[in-house]
Amino acid sequence: xxxxxxxxxxxxxxxxxxxxxxxxxxxxxxxxxxxxxxxxxxxxxxxxxxxxxxxxxxxxxxxxxxxxxxxxxxxxxxxxxxxxxxxxxxxxxxxxxxxxxxxxxxxxxxxxxxxxxxxxxxxxxxxxxxxxxxxxxxxxxxxxxxxxxxxxxxxxxxxxxxxxxxxxxxxxxxxxxxxxxxxxxxxxxxxxxxxxxxxxxxxxxxxxxxxxxxxxxxxxxxxxxxxxxxxxxxxxxxxxxxxxxxxxxxxxxxxxxxxxxxxxxxxxxxxxxxxxxxxxxxxxxxxxxxxxxxxxxxxxxxxxxxxxxxxx
Amino acid sequence: xxxxxxxxxxxxxxxxxxxxxxxxxxxxxxxxxxxxxxxxxxxxxxxxxxxxxxxxxxxxxxxxxxxxxxxxxxxxxxxxxxxxxxxxxxxxxxxxxxxxxxxxxxxxxxxxxxxxxxxxxxxxxxxxxxxxxxxxxxxxxxxxxxxxxxxxxxxxxxxxxxxxxxxxxxxxxxxxxxxxxxxxxxxxxxxxxxxxxxxxxxxxxxxxxxxxxxxxxxxxxxxxxxxxxxxxxxxxxxxxxxxxxxxxxxxxxxxxxxxxxxxxxxxxxxxxxxxxxxxxxxxxxxxxxxxxxxxxxxxxxxxxxxxxxxxx
Numbered sequence: 001x002x003x004x005x006x007x008x009x010x011x012x013x014x015x016x017x018x019x020x021x022x023x024x025x026x027x028x029x030x031x032x033x034x035x036x037x038x039x040x041x042x043x044x045x046x047x048x049x050x051x052x053x054x055x056x057x058x059x060x061x062x063x064x065x066x067x068x069x070x071x072x073x074x075x076x077x078x079x080x081x082x083x084x085x086x087x088x089x090x091x092x093x094x095x096x097x098x099x100x101x102x103x104x105x106x107x108x109x110x111x112x113x114x115x116x117x118x119x120x121x122x123x124x125x126x127x128x129x130x131x132x133x134x135x136x137x138x139x140x141x142x143x144x145x146x147x148x149x150x151x152x153x154x155x156x157x158x159x160x161x162x163x164x165x166x167x168x169x170x171x172x173x174x175x176x177x178x179x180x181x182x183x184x185x186x187x188x189x190x191x192x193x194x195x196x197x198x199x200x201x202x203x204x205x206x207x208x209x210x211x212x213x214x215x216x217x218x219x220x221x222x223x224x225x226x227x228x229x230x231x232x233x234x235x236x237x238x239x240x241x242x243x244x245x246x247x248x249x250x251x252x253x254x255x256x257x258x259x260x261x262x263x264x265x266x267x268x269x270x271x272x273x274x275x276x277x278x279x280x281x282x283x284x285x286x287x288x289x290x291x292x293x294x295x296x297x298x299x300x301x302x303x304x305x306x307x308x309x310x311x312x
Numbered sequence: 313x314x315x316x317x318x319x320x321x322x323x324x325x326x327x328x329x330x331x332x333x334x335x336x337x338x339x340x341x342x343x344x345x346x347x348x349x350x351x352x353x354x355x356x357x358x359x360x361x362x363x364x365x366x367x368x369x370x371x372x373x374x375x376x377x378x379x380x381x382x383x384x385x386x387x388x389x390x391x392x393x394x395x396x397x398x399x400x401x402x403x404x405x406x407x408x409x410x411x412x413x414x415x416x417x418x419x420x421x422x423x424x425x426x427x428x429x430x431x432x433x434x435x436x437x438x439x440x441x442x443x444x445x446x447x448x449x450x451x452x453x454x455x456x457x458x459x460x461x462x463x464x465x466x467x468x469x470x471x472x473x474x475x476x477x478x479x480x481x482x483x484x485x486x487x488x489x490x491x492x493x494x495x496x497x498x499x500x501x502x503x504x505x506x507x508x509x510x511x512x513x514x515x516x517x518x519x520x521x522x523x524x525x526x527x528x529x530x531x532x533x534x535x536x537x538x539x540x541x542x543x544x545x546x547x548x549x550x551x552x553x554x555x556x557x558x559x560x561x562x563x564x565x566x567x568x569x570x571x572x573x574x575x576x577x578x579x580x581x582x583x584x585x586x587x588x589x590x591x592x593x594x595x596x597x598x599x600x601x602x603x604x605x606x607x608x609x610x611x612x613x614x615x616x617x618x619x620x621x622x623x624x
Contacts, residue, residue: 033394
């Protein structure tokens with residue numbers, strides 16, 4: 001990694017060497033003080049950072065180390081998807097407790113797999129000893145035109161990729177001491193960053209976007225607040241994973257699905273044929289004082305509490 | 313911050329709001345899933361990440377929270393300096409224990425001050441609850457031509473900015489339970505990222521560069537290894553802070569001074585007039601099997617052990 005691959009030896013260098021060995025050709029240009037990259041001419045640079053912390057974003061025993069790595073990268077990549085950006089590169093900063101050292105290879109494999117899937121090189125990072133495992137990922141992307149949160153307009157329809165509720169159901173099961181349904185577990189352990197889907201949606205006329213990381217209702221609150229609008233969502237329309245209620249689904253975080261606005265309709269069938277997941281019109285946007293209005297059979301239902309990492 | 317400024321409220325949003333209030337106009341374009349930036353046309357993007365962890369990079373009681381924030385940003389910015397890049401933007405990822413919450417404003421002030429000094433906006437970040445304080449900073453910069461580590465050539469002279477030994481002396485004093493000399497403490501608590509100095513050196517013909525983060529001897533080892541050369545350093549030539557031996561100075565880490573190679577001479581007097589610090593020729597580069605050869609009065613002296621964060 002640029003700033004800490006001390007060739008002079010030591011435990012830190014051993015850890016970096018282990019990472020580089022696992023990453024192979026997905027690690028690129030590492031070994032200087034910083035990475036040097038080219039942003040495609042005419043594109044803007046898109047940058048975001050996201051952290052995954054043991055005991056906050058997952059508990060030991062829930063996930064295999066490969067899954068923790070994969071998931072951390074996906075969470076960061078999802079921010080690029082929400083901007084409809086093309087991934088350019090990733091930097092990985094780890095704080096690594098002694099007891100995680102034997103699992104470093106597996107963590108690296110998960111990170112490397114996510115990077116490889118999206119064709120983005122790991123160009124730098126940092127590794128520090130610590131008492132808590134944390135994986136802080138900076139993603140760099142590029143886009144000619146980005147999708148923002150503050151560009152939703154009254155009259156837009158609201159669309160959602162995929163089906164919700166899996167991660168929430170998996171966490172409920174684990175928290176109750178039971179094994180989650182495999183479909184729920186997979187949605188938590190191996191989420192997808194909707195990078196390609198976002199670019200399809202942007203090209204097809206999406207007006208605004210956000211990724212579902214804190215739960216649909218909470219993220220719609222962000223979108224509504226940023227755009228200064230009311231969003232109406234019919235709960236019956238929200239696609240659900242098996243065995244989950246709409247109320248549970250809209251409070252389920254870390255879904256990494258996308259909500260986008262659109263003036264007209266999308267060709268949802270073409271989207272599903274291409275990406276293998278639904279694209280569903282779940283509501284609409286109107287003018288008024290910022291609000292998220294959830295209805296079932298035409299009657300308003302209460303909004304769930306927001307998903308708050310810090311209060312967990 | 314792009315991905316976690318949950319307008320829906322909660323402790324996390326309160327923390328983000330506190331940061332944004334302290335940062336004022338230095339925080340720019342925050343509030344979407346990712347930051348959108350323009351890299352100057354014709355420039356490459358330069359990116360690096362660096363983490364500062366409580367108990368590893370400093371101990372509680374050594375530094376005021378403002379100093380911890382300032383220092384964290386400087387450590388990251390120093391990697392841009394080592395590439396002779398112009399700072400473009402910074403992203404700040406914090407893991408924040410409950411007991412650090414009352415000091416969040418002060419941490420933010422230190423980060424904000426470093427950003428303001430270098431005219432670089434804070435464009436995003438992440439905040440998570442945790443048991444350990446960590447500050448992970450991604451710096452983004454740009455450069456038409458960067459200074460690398462692997463471009464030192466036999467025949468180059470080696471030059472050093474500033475005077476070494478302060479941070480090492482401060483840590484020794486604290487570790488012995490005494491108060492460090494104020495000049496030593498200041499070099500640890502308020503280091504400078506040599507951003508402007510690096511661009512001056514690059515324009516004046518520097519051939520390669522590294523910043524002194526692990527101690528001069530260890531970092532010279534990196535430079536020698538990357539370039540496949542032997543570097544010779546005369547210890548008598550290394551500028552020292554008051555009350556420190558050359559042996560101590562070359563093992564002192566987190567200096568954030570620069571070592572550069574050059575084919576010819578620099579106008580050291582002009583450099584010092586401009587930047588208020590010395591620029592000193594400390595050695596030379598020759599062909600041979602990678603090594604750092606330290607001499608005093610013409611005789612070789614032993615290399616100090618490398619500085620290794622993980623083993624501390």
